[in-house]
Amino acid sequence: MENKKDISTIKKEDPKIRYNIEVIYLSNDIEETINVHYNSPFLLDEDQQNKVLEDFLSMVKEYRGFKGIITSYIWQDGKSKEKIDLNKLKNYKSIAYATPIAQLGKVKEEYKELMDEVVEKYTFSYVKDRDKFIAESLDLITAIINLLLVFGITEQDFEKHINKLEYYKNVKYK
Secondary structure, three states: OOOOOOHHHOOOOOOOEEEEEEEEEEEOOEEEEEEEEEEEOOOOOHHHHHHHHHHHHHHHOOOOOEEEEEEEEEEEOOOOOOOOOHHHHHHHHHHOOOOHHHHHHHHHHHHHHHHOOEEEOOOOEEEOOHHHHHHHHHHHHHHHHHHHHHHOOOHHHHHHHHHHHHHHHHHHOO
16 A cells, blocks of 8 residues: 555645845944845735835844944845945045036036937937947946035935935825
8 A cells, every 4th residue: 555645634834935135234333244034925026125125124223333234135035136236336436526516527528428329310319339328327327426425415315315206106106
C-alpha cells in the first residue's frame, strides 16, 4: 500500500509577498545600515511601498543618536533594488559655481544644451539622440540641485515642496 499524504489536510498559509527595506542613516555621526523585511498579504504598488517605507523611517527617526537619513530603499524580494537615487547628485556641490547667480547661468547653459538635442518641426518634436538627451537632462538636474544647494535649501523647503506635490497628486490632479 502506498503512503501518500492527503494534500487536502495540509494547512495552507496565506501567501505573503516579501519586501526588503534598507535604510542608511547617521547615528551619533556614524553611518549605520538597517536591513529588514516586510511581509504583505498582497502586491504593493509604488505609493503603498512608499507608505510602508515612510512608516519604517518614522521609527528609525526615533532611535537614540539619530542625525538623519542618508538613503532608504524598499523593493520586492527577488527583484532588483535598482532605483534611480537622485540623492547621489547632491554629492557634487563641489563642482557648483561659488555664487547663486553664476550657478543660475550654469542652469541656463545646461538647459540650452538639452534643447539642442531636440528637433522641433512645425507640429512635432523628437529627440535626436536618446543617450545625449539623457546625459544633458542629468547635467541639467545636477546643475539645478547645485543651484538649490548654493542657495541654501533646507529640509523645511524640501518638505514644503513634497507637501505641494502630494496635494497635486491627491487633490488637484485626481
